[in-house]
Amino acid sequence: MASRIDAAQRTAIDMINARAKSSIDVALTRSFLHNTHEEWERRERIIQVLKDDPAFDKSRREFMTRTERYTRGLAMTNRIYELQEIHKWSNEETAVAFASLDEQLPNFLHNVAFQPVFSLQGSPSLVAKYGPQIATRGIIGCYLQTELGHGTNVSQLETTATFIPGTQEFEIHSPNLTSTKWWIGALGKTATYGVVQAKLILPGGKDVGPHLFLVQLRNTDNHNVLPGIVIGDIGPKALGGFSPVDNGFARFSHVRIPKENMLSKFAQVTEEGKYVQPPHAKLSYGGMLYIRANMVTGAGWLMAKAATVSIRYATVRRQGGKDSDGLEKQTITYPSLYIRLLPILSHAYVFIQLGKTLINSFNTMASRLATGDTSLLAEMHATTSGLKVLCSTMGVQDLEVARRSMGGHGYSAFAGLGRLYADYLPSVTYEGDNFVLDQQVVRAALKSFGTLFSSNSPSTSVSSLSPSSQYLRLLLQPAAPLPSPTGDGWGDPAAAILLLEWRAALLVREHAQTADEPDASVYQRVSKAVTEAFVAVQVGEIIKTLTSLPAHDAHVIRSLYTLYLLTTVEAGLVDFLSFGVLVPSNNTGSHDRSVDPARSLRLAINQLCQELLPNAIGLTDAFGFTDWELDSALGVFDGRVYDALWERVQTEPLNQTEVTSAYEESIKPMLLRGQRQAAQSHSKL
């Protein structure tokens, strides 16, 4: 008994054994995910600087108030810019530093919204005047769009910007409570300037809709709020999310700004107050698409964290029946557990790689847009809308599935995934509410469908289908055989990809034919089918690139991508079955003899999972996260989860005294009352 290794020590051995079992080359896979070995090394170097710097210490974070979290967030931000000077980091390297923090920070909005919108839409003279300070954060900005009363429906924003020809100024004004700008990141306590969305009112009262205006918010000398403006923080967010960000509100009372402060690269107002139309109404969409394109990569790396933490914990946690080694089973060996975790791993690999493709496409589009060429805009809009919905919905779900897979300890703040969930949760509503975006995806699909079939010879117009509408080609070949894989057939990614394209085609066609009587959830279903078909085709392309890896590694990673495809097919089974794409194998209409056609798919998925299991740790190690990045007691690299939990718990403020102050205040009176009542009831007997 004495020589027996106890459960806490066992964890480290389990992790070492799991690493020994991995058959892939972790370093090569890491380079695949991080583009090149050099990019990985650069990242390592930057993270080394941060994790040894006290500004980025995470040990007290869970005990802080929101004000403390905000203050710490600003200190980290300032420190990173200081380090940028010290280490002569490029802007890209600085971005890597910020991205390696697991914190939402106010300056994020400066970088992804304020600065791009200002640069893309400001007039050359305005950009010349303010651009340099904005680039170096001599000005800290925010982007004031959403109002208390309006988010999604930008056209109904109520803030006004009235042109005053006499002084060549605009008057920014909040006419009522609901026009208060609301939710604006970095507005509450940080930003000195903002770009304000406001209805442009011409002399005579004509409203030409929302336009953008650069407005100074705070005094550059002492940070006081400028006259006529009321600014504040909108308070804590649900689940403690976005704690360090001062999402704020602002009301404007007849605030005057110079005419030149209108962002007038596209639309303008003349000195006389005449409106000059923008050449293309959509030229201003670039910024939003940039954020959405980046969300795909972001989701991939978040899924990677969820997979790393949960798979590591499931590797060292033993519970339940005895295994062949006489110990309780590692929880990762339970089918009900690995069937939840390995798909998350596959999602991470899909979205990390897909994000790279998407950023490339965005850059191509942006360079064309700069020359006034909007030809790629509609496609980019449809693609990023659908992917934004898919990756944010899936990311939120994966974080929670991973957290829940860790049972009781997953609910500890020290497990680390709850914090990521809380911060990621709003991604399903910001940058376009997912349910609104679904409708835009469907609208684009119906348009492609309509174009294809309104043509007299549809088959000739297949070549005009955009990349994201390629699946519609299938409808032109009614005789084309549908894949109906069984057994080993499911191992071929091509079959699953084609099935997912068929699903999209059939759903779009049915919706086009019944659009006058839609059911209540049709947009979600069609949007999902269309986007999943697009992703499936992209995954097929990614699989082709695996040839750059050694054959065995390529085989394992291909299996992981196949798992993504098959679980996507499984999640879409209702569509496949209700359209008769898959049918019960003995379908006589007599329920008692039919055989479940989903079963061969599910068995193939199980088979794939079992093949992948020995490499689960290797495939997560390949993400390359440090313990500092994960900040999870359950996801520590060495597997010593119980030691890690124990250490973290000792830092809890409640543990700094043996007897709580609530004892004298509340516990003692309660005990004394109870003792008195018990004595009274006893004396009555």
Place this chain on the structure above:
Amino acid sequence: MASRIDAAQRTAIDMINARAKSSIDVALTRSFLHNTHEEWERRERIIQVLKDDPAFDKSRREFMTRTERYTRGLAMTNRIYELQEIHKWSNEETAVAFASLDEQLPNFLHNVAFQPVFSLQGSPSLVAKYGPQIATRGIIGCYLQTELGHGTNVSQLETTATFIPGTQEFEIHSPNLTSTKWWIGALGKTATYGVVQAKLILPGGKDVGPHLFLVQLRNTDNHNVLPGIVIGDIGPKALGGFSPVDNGFARFSHVRIPKENMLSKFAQVTEEGKYVQPPHAKLSYGGMLYIRANMVTGAGWLMAKAATVSIRYATVRRQGGKDSDGLEKQTITYPSLYIRLLPILSHAYVFIQLGKTLINSFNTMASRLATGDTSLLAEMHATTSGLKVLCSTMGVQDLEVARRSMGGHGYSAFAGLGRLYADYLPSVTYEGDNFVLDQQVVRAALKSFGTLFSSNSPSTSVSSLSPSSQYLRLLLQPAAPLPSPTGDGWGDPAAAILLLEWRAALLVREHAQTADEPDASVYQRVSKAVTEAFVAVQVGEIIKTLTSLPAHDAHVIRSLYTLYLLTTVEAGLVDFLSFGVLVPSNNTGSHDRSVDPARSLRLAINQLCQELLPNAIGLTDAFGFTDWELDSALGVFDGRVYDALWERVQTEPLNQTEVTSAYEESIKPMLLRGQRQAAQSHSKL
């Protein structure tokens, strides 16, 4: 323009109009949900006392640290017991007071775990000695089961209780790190005694498995921890959940307790150290089943809160296209929104009523158990396991669906649903991890299936099927026609109930036939199907009781229950289709001519939703929540959500100064650095 009603004022009018449109008798429906008008009035009276008492003020809650939340929680607890004395509340009335708080409090564990386990399993002499003080909380207790290394698998707990014949004592000991008791509610700072699960070791070293022991933890005079025991709080929980609860850890170093402190109503140790077997190993399960049975009611009322807040907000929030009244549409009118919210309303009505049935069944079982009759135990165990999984999974999901339906503002802490989500989230893992319980449900189902078909004449043994296995009768009638509703046929609840029973029967049979080669998610699917069939039958019974209501009210509520049934069928479509229970209507195997059989179901659901919409506010008002109970700026009774948000936001601590302290520390250095860098780059030009 001046006379136009602005959006903030409009909210109140929208709410008044929505109430005017409700055709049901809200007061009668309220009595239906609260059992009787008298029970409702009692509840009202108690809540009136609490909401006017400063101890229960919620206005600063969102800004508190965990230590402050804990301290406040104890103060509320003490105050309720004080009010109990003042107002001479019965224990039941006191329970109503606690249940009306939207707080998890340490004493909950005393009430639902420590006290019942002690009473049910303590020897008569031990109960006589400690019972009165436990009942009045002269002793505050906790229940120490889970350890750092073991939760689900109780049989592997490592804490030991070694019998010492010489002194007639037990020695409680934690032999290693992983045997540390962990997660124990009220242990960290509050409880004075605990019931400890520990392996009973007899003289000679024989281990007879986990048993229960009453152990004093803290000194009664000064609350100091007793010698040999190390106690602490395990730190913050994910998402800020369970903040006021001191979930704790404890390690015991050879702590001696008298022999009489073993809870020995069933199993005993003689003075010589001989073990006396319990008459029935499962006699001790009662307590756990009680908690699970209560979880159904709890889930129902939580879904009721989610429905009330989200439906109220969706009634006054206007966004997007213009309606016939020239205003933007109320968001509740969007199909993609009401299809998410009305099912939550239906879930609430189902689980509130089902919870009452279940408590009655539990009481019947408990009174039989007290006489040693265990005949109802297995059935109660199977039923409560399945329902616990279903109601907790659905409750967590509904809270998030409701929160997400409120778009951006739903992510504000002041929206109120995030807090409920954080507190409810662990329900999917505590009291039996849902994924483990699924297996128990399936095991029970397979056992019933096996019994039925191992008999020589199965048709005669139908009468022996337990209530939760009745669906298996269908397998004995292979010729019985399956319902295949279309169009209006979906309006009949009986058809949906029968379908859900068929699904359970077919899934259990398939699983029984393929149990040697299961796929990885089969337990979840079978467990869900079995439990949903049970609930469907119960819903059929509830519908029968509606005759006590006026005909119109009964009709509306019946539609709501039908919505529950149809959306459950829709969520199970994969099973219905893959078993050929529903088939594409023109199923020639040629995908291009088949017709989606799910469509008539989805249209029927949409139709039902539209019928229910005018009563959505009335049906939520009938829950009877006060604004104090909901504590949601978006769920206020009068609909003035924007005024409510504005008021709450002004209390944010960050708003108490115009310039944050982070300005001098971090923002100013950042601005100055940026200005310097901009100037430098300018001078280089």
